[in-house]
Amino acid sequence: MTSGDENSLHHSVGLLGISAGSLLLTVNSYTFTREVPLIPSTAVGVLLVVLAALLAYAGVRRSRKSTPLFVSLCLAISMLWCSYGLNCILRGQGVLPKADDFRNTTVPGLAAFSLALFILGVVGFLQKDVPPAVMSCAISLACAHDIAGLYDVAFGSSATAGNHLIVCLVGLYFGIGRVLDFLTGGRVILPGTQVPKSQSGGRGQSHGGNVNDSAVVGLISNMISASVFGCRLLGVSDDLSVGQVPWLWVAGVYQLGVCVFSYRSFDPPAAVFFGFASVLKFAGGYSLLYRTWQTEEPVFPVPLLVVFAFLFSVLALFATGKSLLDGLYSLFFTAYCVALACHPRGFFGGGPQGVDVAVFVASASMTLVYSHNAKAGFRIPTGEGTVKTLFSRTALFKLRRAKDLRHPDLGYSKYADAEGLGYGCGLLASFAIAKAVDPQAPLATVILPWVVVAGGILQLIPGFVAFSRGKTLESSAFVLYGIVWIIWGLTRYGGICGTARGFHLAVGIVAIMVLNCFIVFSSLFLSVAWFFYSLTFELVLISFLLDAIDATPVGYDTAVAIIFGVVSFYCFTSALFNGTFESPRLPLGSPFLKLSGIQGGKNRCPHLPARKASSVKQIAEIMKNGGACGIPTDTVYVLVAACNRPDAVEKAYNTKKQAQDRPMSLWISSLRQLEPAKHLFHPILWDFMEAAWPSPISVVVPRGWARCGHLSQSYRRSGHHPPRSGLRQAGRQGRWGPLRRAISGEHCFYCCGLHQDREWEHWILQSWHCSQISGLTDPGESAKESKSGSDQHGLRGGKTFPATAPGSRFEWKAHGQPRRPSRGFVRQWRIWHRRGRCEALKKRKGFGDVSL
Numbered sequence: 001m002t003s004g005d006e007n008s009l010h011h012s013v014g015l016l017g018i019s020a021g022s023l024l025l026t027v028n029s030y031t032f033t034r035e036v037p038l039i040p041s042t043a044v045g046v047l048l049v050v051l052a053a054l055l056a057y058a059g060v061r062r063s064r065k066s067t068p069l070f071v072s073l074c075l076a077i078s079m080l081w082c083s084y085g086l087n088c089i090l091r092g093q094g095v096l097p098k099a100d101d102f103r104n105t106t107v108p109g110l111a112a113f114s115l116a117l118f119i120l121g122v123v124g125f126l127q128k129d130v131p132p133a134v135m136s137c138a139i140s141l142a143c144a145h146d147i148a149g150l151y152d153v154a155f156g157s158s159a160t161a162g163n164h165l166i167v168c169l170v171g172l173y174f175g176i177g178r179v180l181d182f183l184t185g186g187r188v189i190l191p192g193t194q195v196p197k198s199q200s201g202g203r204g205q206s207h208g209g210n211v212n213d214s215a216v217v218g219l220i221s222n223m224i225s226a227s228v229f230g231c232r233l234l235g236v237s238d239d240l241s242v243g244q245v246p247w248l249w250v251a252g253v254y255q256l257g258v259c260v261f262s263y264r265s266f267d268p269p270a271a272v273f274f275g276f277a278s279v280l281k282f283a284g285g286y287s288l289l290y291r292t293w294q295t296e297e298p299v300f301p302v303p304l305l306v307v308f309a310f311l312f313s314v315l316a317l318f319a320t321g322k323s324l325l326d327g328l329y330s331l332f333f334t335a336y337c338v339a340l341a342c343h344p345r346g347f348f349g350g351g352p353q354g355v356d357v358a359v360f361v362a363s364a365s366m367t368l369v370y371s372h373n374a375k376a377g378f379r380i381p382t383g384e385g386t387v388k389t390l391f392s393r394t395a396l397f398k399l400r401r402a403k404d405l406r407h408p409d410l411g412y413s414k415y416a417d418a419e420g421l422g423y424g425c426g427l428l429a430s431f432a433i434a435k436a437v438d439p440q441a442p443l444a445t446v447i448l449p450w451v452v453v454a455g456g457i458l459q460l461i462p463g464f465v466a467f468s469r470g471k472t473l474e475s476s477a478f479v480l481y482g483i484v485w486i487i488w489g490l491t492r493y494g495g496i497c498g499t500a501r502g503f504h505l506a507v508g509i510v511a512i513m514v515l516n517c518f519i520v521f522s523s524l525f526l527s528v529a530w531f532f533y534s535l536t537f538e539l540v541l542i543s544f545l546l547d548a549i550d551a552t553p554v555g556y557d558t559a560v561a562i563i564f565g566v567v568s569f570y571c572f573t574s575a576l577f578n579g580t581f582e583s584p585r586l587p588l589g590s591p592f593l594k595l596s597g598i599q600g601g602k603n604r605c606p607h608l609p610a611r612k613a614s615s616v617k618q619i620a621e622i623m624k625n626g627g628a629c630g631i632p633t634d635t636v637y638v639l640v641a642a643c644n645r646p647d648a649v650e651k652a653y654n655t656k657k658q659a660q661d662r663p664m665s666l667w668i669s670s671l672r673q674l675e676p677a678k679h680l681f682h683p684i685l686w687d688f689m690e691a692a693w694p695s696p697i698s699v700v701v702p703r704g705w706a707r708c709g710h711l712s713q714s715y716r717r718s719g720h721h722p723p724r725s726g727l728r729q730a731g732r733q734g735r736w737g738p739l740r741r742a743i744s745g746e747h748c749f750y751c752c753g754l755h756q757d758r759e760w761e762h763w764i765l766q767s768w769h770c771s772q773i774s775g776l777t778d779p780g781e782s783a784k785e786s787k788s789g790s791d792q793h794g795l796r797g798g799k800t801f802p803a804t805a806p807g808s809r810f811e812w813k814a815h816g817q818p819r820r821p822s823r824g825f826v827r828q829w830r831i832w833h834r835r836g837r838c839e840a841l842k843k844r845k846g847f848g849d850v851s852l
Contacts, residue, residue, distance in 0.1 A: 007065060008195045012178050014058035014074045018135055019171020021051040021081055022164040025142070029161035042092030048085030052078040063213045063261060067196050068374035069124050072216040073132050076120065077139065079220070079254050080113045086246035096243050103150040105243025107236060112227035114143035115364055116220045123371045130192045131174050138166040211374055212265040218258035218274040219367045221251035225281045226360035233353035240348065242292045245285045252281035256457070259421070263465055266416045268579050269319045273330060275421050275458050276312065279428070280336070283449040287347045290443060299445045300346040301435040304428060307565070309337035311424055311572070318576045321399065324383025329366055332359050346446070400582040415465045420575030422462035422478045423533075427568035429455025429485050430540060434561035437493060447493040455485030470609055473526055477519050477534060484512055488544055501550040509545045516541060528589020529571055536564040628652040640667070 024039075024047055031038040059074030087096070087105055096102045117140035124133025142163035149155045177193025228244050231237045255278035262271035290298045316330035336355045343349030373379045391397045432450035463478030487508075491497050497505060516538050523530040539560045546552040574586035606622075608615035619629050626645040631638060639655055641648035643666070653664060671689060678686060 007062070008178070010058050010061040011067070011070065011195045012175070014055060014062065014070060015131060015135070015174050016171055017051055017054045017058060018074075018077055018139075019168050019175075021048060021055075021077070022135075022139070022142075022167035022171070024048070024051075026161045026164040026168060029146075029157040029164065040092055041088045045085040045088030045090075045092060048081040048088065052080075052082035052085065055081070060257075060261075064211075064265070068211065068213045068216070069120065069127060069129050069371065070132055070196075071213045072220075072371060073117075073120055073124075073136055075214070075217040075254065076113070076116060076220050079217070079224075079250055080109070080117075080139075080143075083109055083224075083247045083250045086250070087243055090243055090246075099150075100238065101241065101243060104237040104239060104241060105247075107147055107150060108227040108231040108244065109224055109247040110143040110147050111231065111236070112220070112223040112360070114140050114147070116140075116223055116367060117143070119364065119368050120216075120371055123368070126372070127375055129196075131170055134170050135167050138163045138170070142167075212262055212267045212270055213374065214258045214261040214265075215267075215270055215274075216367055216370050216374075218255050218262075218270075218277070219363045219370060221255045221258070221274075221281070222277060222363040223360055223367070224248070224251040225284060226356040226363060229284070229347060229353045230356040230360050233350060233357065240288055240291075242289055245288050248281045248285035248288070252278040252285070252453075255281065256461075259458075260461060263415045263418050263461075267322070268416045268418070268420060269315060269322060269326070269576070271416070271418065272421050272424060272576075273315055273319065273333075275461070276308070276315070276424070277333065279425075279449065279454045279458070280333075282453045283446060284347050286449045287446060290446075294444070296444075297345055297348055298443075300340065300344075301432060301445065301447065301450070302341050303434060304431045304450060305337050305341035307431050308428060309334050309341065311427070312337060314573060314576070318580050320383075321387050321580050322384065324386055325366070325369065326382075329362055332362050396584070397581055398583045400580060415468055417469065417575065417579060418462035418465035419474060419478075420462075420572055420579070422459050422481075423568045423572035423575060425454045425458040426481065426537075427565050427572060429489075430561045430564045430568065433540075433543070434558045442493050442495050445493075448489055451489030451493055452486055456482045456489060457486070458482075459485065470612060473519070473522050474530070477523075477530075480512075480515060480519065481537060484541070492544075492547065501548060503549075505548040506545055509541060509548055513538065513541045513545070524592045525594065526591055528592070529567075529574065530588070531592065532567050533571055536560075536567045540564055623648070628655070 024044065028037065028039055028044050055074045055078035059071045059078065062074070063071045084106065087102070090096050090105075091102055096105060117136045121133045121135075121137030121140060124130070124136060127133075142160050145155075145159040145163060146157070149157050149160060173190070174193050177190035180188045180190060181193065224247050228247055229240070232240055255274045259271045259275040259278065262268070262274060287298055312330055312334040316327045316334060319330050320327035332355070336352060336359060339349075339352040339355045340346050343351045346352065369380045369382060373382070388399055391399055429451050432447050432455070435445060435447060437445050437447060459478050459482035463475050463482060466478060467475035491505075516534060520531065520534045520538060523534045543552065543557055543560050546556065570586075571588075574588060578585045606618065608618055619631070622629055623640065623642045623645075626642070626648045628639055628641045628648050628651050631640055639652040641652040643649065649664070674681070681689075
């Protein structure tokens, strides 16, 4: 299945899944007033949860593919139906027996989604994305009518069913359009049913930079939690109950996903922010859940909330580097944590609920701004680039350049560095255990969500991300610490062990301490910061051990929390600071110990991991200083040396076995390196090389160009690539001399190894008069053939040397003589004919007499 077919499939699954859910709710709304509903409430809830999972899958697969509105719509409706479905299940199981209970639990969530989906619908109409916009507005009106029906029975549910029926009709129209497009091969396309195509690189970046498609979903999650507590303050709901827990916890789960996708979009401040915000939602849901088995309200740890407010304020400072609006929005959560710390009732107090109302308004405004600016000609100003402009005027601070996702990745990791989230969550968990807990009633103090979610689950995320980035030690540490926090949190603060203390509980902690000792020893080879971070965590484990044997000294937990918290805060700040600024940098310290061959002295041969950009920079510095290095290719290692260092070239040449029979190849990484010999190239050839770079096209250039400039002394050690065909060998000998060819790789001009798409390649071929090009290499049908270099065509003196490789698609003749296109070009011609480009192509030289 091609990429276009996958995009069409996921887009269709998303919209048709929304229509299926609306059809279910239409039937349920029309039979809602019956004594015995046609579909039981539990069945409706289960079906909605299943459809929510399907929509989440479609939204995730379409993320980062120039369809931000579709992604936001699928994930938002998935979140709505998952929460609403869980409420229906609770109602069907008798947890919400009264009509007022069901109204108090569903109205806050429906109100938040009614506004959020209306915003998405308006933005969809502005962006001329009609089917998703109509669906979004219709479901928004359905939520509003559902609220009215819950408060006034006489209002009925016909309006709700009618809005859902509109969604079904739009889905039916879209389905018919996709079927016609498939049956007619794209000749019949109904208006509004064509699937948006992904831009090059898989990004929808109409204004440059990286777009975080999932940020809107995180903002909608903040609207949900703020609506749950804000409606209680405004009197919309009578009380806070267990039925509102699904709204909070589902929003928290989706924000964890947004955190991961933010790292995938190389937006670490947003990832840390949504990770911290999800902890608040799990803590709020736990507070509501606690009231189901206890009449009194839980106790909240004040020092933890103060530290949390401080972390949000530091995060807001670094978020201004992206835009001033992001930094201002983070300050709302700083105020929210301060309000929670100041009020003894926590989430149930009037002060925090008043801040929730302000957060709801701010989140709705940010949703409008983010969804509109994601893909629009006119952007709402957010202060983006203001801080960058300010720091650009001073030489003291240099901001780090944001990674463009359209560029190829160095290595296999496609995620930003997530260590900052791990440090911050470890800081929160350490201050959570500093609060004294009654062993008889451990659940009465809200410690469990901070330890299990912040210290456990959120530390697993940077552990997995660090593993994908090749950081084995950091990954092992974060995963181990996350598992320890989860186990100890459930055992100690979840009431599993109760009041039991003794040898069996202590043995497990001792085993974990031994494992952490290996991490402490290994961190001696990493950095000073990591050594102290792992060493102070050993003090935390000692605190667990003393608690297990019931021998904790007075004040020891507080002292350990402060020590570990100071180290964690420095690491957290350094991760954010070094990720924002290229210079200066907060020092992490050099390793205490160094092994020869890994990080030895300057006279040692460094063995560097090829996946890290720092390793490539170090290799480049060694080559600039006249060193010879070994780098891996597809099959073997090769020795490389800089051409402007003849002694290094001679050294690498003498190192080879049978060097006379296997001369060295010449690699270039930029056309600027050919500037000294530019006068030897034909102007048309030079212009073509500038237009085609980088590409899988090979060019045969005149002999002797490398003798010019700084390559003259290294020229005698470079040879030509032996032809793979006797026919081509006979034709080439005596015509051009040695060819400059490099092993397949992205640093080579002659065969760069980047397998571009066919449409771009045909554009290159048809934008130039091929009779004026000295030569061209076609990569063939696959990337493997593009690396073989066996389908090269030589053009000289009006003669043709056909390629013997099966991947070739063209046969050329010089001097503008007519030529017959191959089957591959015929297929491309027919595709372009359907797109209205046939007339433009006929004007190209040599293609006017082609009949298909």
